[in-house]
Amino acid sequence: MSFFIVITLASCSKSDEDIMEEPQTNTFIKKGQFGGQDITYERKNGMNFFQGDIVLSDQQLTEDNSVNKGGASLSRWPGGKIYYTVASNMGSINANKITNAVNEYNNKTNTQWIPRTNQTNYVEFIFGSSSGYDGWAHIGYRGGKQNISLDQNISLGSVIHEMGHTVGLYHEHCRKDRDQYVSIQWNNIQNGQAYNFDIYDSGTDIGPFNINSVMMYWPDSYSKNGQPTIKRANNTNFTYNRTGFTTGDINTIDTMYP
Numbered sequence: 142m143s144f145f146i147v148i149t150l151a152s153c154s155k156s157d158e159d160i161m162e163e164p165q166t167n168t169f170i171k172k173g174q175f176g177g178q179d180i181t182y183e184r185k186n187g188m189n190f191f192q193g194d195i196v197l198s199d200q201q202l203t204e205d206n207s208v209n210k211g212g213a214s215l216s217r218w219p220g221g222k223i224y225y226t227v228a229s230n231m232g233s234i235n236a237n238k239i240t241n242a243v244n245e246y247n248n249k250t251n252t253q254w255i256p257r258t259n260q261t262n263y264v265e266f267i268f269g270s271s272s273g274y275d276g277w278a279h280i281g282y283r284g285g286k287q288n289i290s291l292d293q294n295i296s297l298g299s300v301i302h303e304m305g306h307t308v309g310l311y312h313e314h315c316r317k318d319r320d321q322y323v324s325i326q327w328n329n330i331q332n333g334q335a336y337n338f339d340i341y342d343s344g345t346d347i348g349p350f351n352i353n354s355v356m357m358y359w360p361d362s363y364s365k366n367g368q369p370t371i372k373r374a375n376n377t378n379f380t381y382n383r384t385g386f387t388t389g390d391i392n393t394i395d396t397m398y399p
């Protein structure tokens with residue numbers, strides 16, 4: 142995911158540092174099919190990054206997703222039970238953030254995050270980098286082991302955001318109806334990153350558009366010049382939320398997991 146650092150701390154983007162290390166920025170930008178829709182994604186470190194911080198498996202990109210197509214998640218966790226482990230090198234600061242984020246989910250939503258004992262299907266919180274502010278996560282329930290990556294300096298709200306991807310949430314700004322509510326400032330987006338602002342038609346929009354969603358990109362996500370890349374449709378700025386769930390986020394999750 143990412144966020145980033147230099148100019149923007151985008152909730153969901155990828156790190157500018159990583160981009161700059163590549164000899165050619167677009168070397169690993171690829172086209173593929175996901176959920177029956179043509180998408181653009183980034184191949185990096187052997188993983189497929191969609192919308193910045195959502196990781197798709199190779200299988201998800203190649204299989205016929207007609208069965209799964211249309212859900213707000215590719216697949217949901219059975220019974221809303223999400224078993225998890227925390228990598229031994231996570232460190233106490235991020236371990237505490239995980240505990241707090243798990244409490245948010247368990248206290249406010251119909252999902253239950255439960256420490257794993259011997260379950261086969263689970264998510265592991267892994268440690269990203271000691272200097273970063275980002276995270277990423279596999280989308281929805283995959284079966285087997287899947288990951289959520291957390292950098293040392295990630296915020297609690299962004300931990301909640303990444304866990305939202307695990308639950309099956311995409312980004313709010315990619316909803317089909319987003320152009321009624323926000324205006325993408327294409328001229329301010331970094332070269333080669335515009336695909337992160339594509340509408341994802343194959344998702345299901347639940348409830349009204351929620352610009353305060355914890356799943357919304359930040360206003361200057363992937364900005365090349367410090368200017369906003371997303372504004373309200375009336376051309377005014379908005380304030381991002383990475384404090385925690387809004388009522389709309391909770392309602393969305395509980396619609397997915399009744």
Ligand SMILES: [Zn+2]
Nearest residue numbers: 142152153194
């Ligand atoms: Zn994200």
